[in-house]
Amino acid sequence: MKIIFLGAARTVTGSCYIIETGKTRFAVDCGMYQGAAEIEKRNWDVGVYDPAHIDFFIITHAHIDHTGLLPRMVKNGFHGPIYATEPTGDLLKILLLDSAHIQEVEAVWKNKKMQRNGKAADFSPLYTLKDAEAVGPLVMAKTYDYSFSPAPGVDVRFQDAGHILGAAIVEIFIRENGTSTKLVFSGDIGRRHQLLVEDPSIIREADFLFMESTYGNRNHRGEKDSLNELAKAIDYSYSRGEKIIIPAFAVERTQEILYSLYLLNSEGKLPKDMPVFLDSPLAIRATEIFRRYRSYLDGDTQNLLKNDDPLHLPQLEFSSTTEQSMRINEMRGSAIVISASGMANAGRIRHHLRHNLWRPGASIVFVGFQAEGTPGRRMVDGARKIRIFNEDVVIKAKIFTINGFSAHAGRDQLLEWLGHFQNKKMQIFLVHGEFAVQQQLAEAIRAKYDFAVDIPEYLEEIQLKTGAEIEAIIKHEVPEPQIDLDTTLDDLRAKIERINNIKQKIQKLSFAQKTEIQELLKEADRSIDEVDSRL
Numbered sequence: 446m447k448i449i450f451l452g453a454a455r456t457v458t459g460s461c462y463i464i465e466t467g468k469t470r471f472a473v474d475c476g477m478y479q480g481a482a483e484i485e486k487r488n489w490d491v492g493v494y495d496p497a498h499i500d501f502f503i504i505t506h507a508h509i510d511h512t513g514l515l516p517r518m519v520k521n522g523f524h525g526p527i528y529a530t531e532p533t534g535d536l537l538k539i540l541l542l543d544s545a546h547i548q549e550v551e552a553v554w555k556n557k558k559m560q561r562n563g564k565a566a567d568f569s570p571l572y573t574l575k576d577a578e579a580v581g582p583l584v585m586a587k588t589y590d591y592s593f594s595p596a597p598g599v600d601v602r603f604q605d606a607g608h609i610l611g612a613a614i615v616e617i618f619i620r621e622n623g624t625s626t627k628l629v630f631s632g633d634i635g636r637r638h639q640l641l642v643e644d645p646s647i648i649r650e651a652d653f654l655f656m657e658s659t660y661g662n663r664n665h666r667g668e669k670d671s672l673n674e675l676a677k678a679i680d681y682s683y684s685r686g687e688k689i690i691i692p693a694f695a696v697e698r699t700q701e702i703l704y705s706l707y708l709l710n711s712e713g714k715l716p717k718d719m720p721v722f723l724d725s726p727l728a729i730r731a732t733e734i735f736r737r738y739r740s741y742l743d744g745d746t747q748n749l750l751k752n753d754d755p756l757h758l759p760q761l762e763f764s765s766t767t768e769q770s771m772r773i774n775e776m777r778g779s780a781i782v783i784s785a786s787g788m789a790n791a792g793r794i795r796h797h798l799r800h801n802l803w804r805p806g807a808s809i810v811f812v813g814f815q816a817e818g819t820p821g822r823r824m825v826d827g828a829r830k831i832r833i834f835n836e837d838v839v840i841k842a843k844i845f846t847i848n849g850f851s852a853h854a855g856r857d858q859l860l861e862w863l864g865h866f867q868n869k870k871m872q873i874f875l876v877h878g879e880f881a882v883q884q885q886l887a888e889a890i891r892a893k894y895d896f897a898v899d900i901p902e903y904l905e906e907i908q909l910k911t912g913a914e915i916e917a918i919i920k921h922e923v924p925e926p927q928i929d930l931d932t933t934l935d936d937l938r939a940k941i942e943r944i945n946n947i948k949q950k951i952q953k954l955s956f957a958q959k960t961e962i963q964e965l966l967k968e969a970d971r972s973i974d975e976v977d978s979r980l
């Protein structure tokens with residue numbers, strides 16, 4: 446049996462693992478790469494997936510970093526079943542339509558830009574709405590705890606991962622040559638005591654474990670602290686008559702924030718005259734799916750739902766249309782605005798940031814993971830200004846980073862979850878984490894347990910011996926693309942020198958022409974400032 450790591454290898458996004466047995470070739474997850482431009486280029490490389498030869502997909506949960514490339518697979522020849530839990534099936538359909546919409550809008554922008562530059566406008570989106578719609582009919586819904594057999598010699602069982610609604614840990618039993626091997630894919634493992642979902646299931650047996658490591662080097666603060674911090678942000682901006690902007694993922698985080706506001710409201714910590722806007726059509730639809738699958742929520746929430754609705758507030762307003770969204774920015778006074786995307790790299794949130802980042806007294810509250818290369822990460826890391834819609838916006842608002850709302854287990858919870866595995870010869874592969882973080886987690890695991898730990902690289906292929914050992918490791922050394930900074934800097938220096946030499950010529954131009962040239966040079970200067978501010 447062979448496994449190929451196509452994603453989330455030494456990085457957080459792009460989860461996808463291909464498994465080849467003698468009888469079948471299938472994949473666990475099909476995530477999109479998000480973040481730095483160099484990493485996102487991998488989204489275009491369908492060849493390595495060979496979608497026409499994937500028999501079926503098993504999806505751990507609906508997040509785009511686990512599902513986002515499914516439309517591309519269907520477009521390029523995949524036509525088998527996609528197995529997922531019921532809520533995951535419903536959530537991934539709306540998330541993929543939203544993602545396709547973003548891709549299409551971006552393609553229009555890029556083509557317009559190319560036309561303006563006199564180039565052919567031939568950029569086509571990663572996938573279209575039509576491609577995303579083609580995924581839905583292939584989804585086969587399954588429930589937790591029941592096993593099914595998608596191919597000869599393969600049995601699969603979903604267990605509650607406690608991450609987001611419907612998220613699963615996947616147990617895969619493979620029978621080959623008379624022996625049985627068990628693979629466990631953790632998917633994203635939830636933080637215990639989350640507001641809406643159960644704690645992650647305990648798994649005791651595995652030969653090979655593929656475990657996420659997003660927060661492998663740190664722990665989250667407690668739930669009470671997070672709630673208090675949210676109250677502090679509200680108080681800070683309410684007393685200054687400004688807005689609180691919360692970039693939040695449409696699924697789970699938004700609902701958890703609504704639930705938190707409900708709790709603050711019942712403690713009298715949410716001003717009654719403070720409107721709360723849920724400004725994301727996707728989040729509004731996702732909230733409906735949460736109500737539809739009550740049996741997938743945790744016991745406390747199910748009980749509460751019998752008499753009350755923790756996802757509703759008296760002052761909550763939904764804004765579905767663009768006009769409603771724009772009206773929020775025209776409105777004066779304090780308000781809470783929850784909008785997507787959670788990492789501020791797409792969607793309506795960018796408008797709210799542009800209108801509020803520069804306002805002293807406003808708050809930006811980050812409540813989720815911020816991937817490297819995203820505007821959200823730069824703000825959390827202390828950027829003084831940020832570029833939104835080709836405009837520099839200074840940051841005068843107060844930035845709050847509340848990591849206690851995380852849907853991921855922190856380091857100690859990951860180690861504790863591992864402690865339930867009985868097979869001391871189990872081999873662990875760490876995935877879904879930044880490399881430096883993974884190395885720290887690997888150290889912590891080795892210090893505490895006897896398990897062998899490996900951190901696979903992008904495109905690495907590993908032979909798994911039936912039983913519990915790795916037969917041979919084929920390390921496809923994938924050199925990181927080299928970035929030739931020296932040439933770029935030499936080039937820049939030479940150009941500045943050239944312009945310096947023709948200064949006299951510039952001075953002879955008309956005033957209007959001179960101001961235009963000055964504007965262009967200032968633009969270059971701003972780009973260099975931006976480089977500076979990122980370091």
Ligand SMILES: [Zn+2]
Pocket residue numbers: 506508608633
């Ligand atoms: Zn996730």
Ligand SMILES: [Zn+2]
Pocket residue numbers: 457460508510511633877
């Ligand atoms: Zn993930």
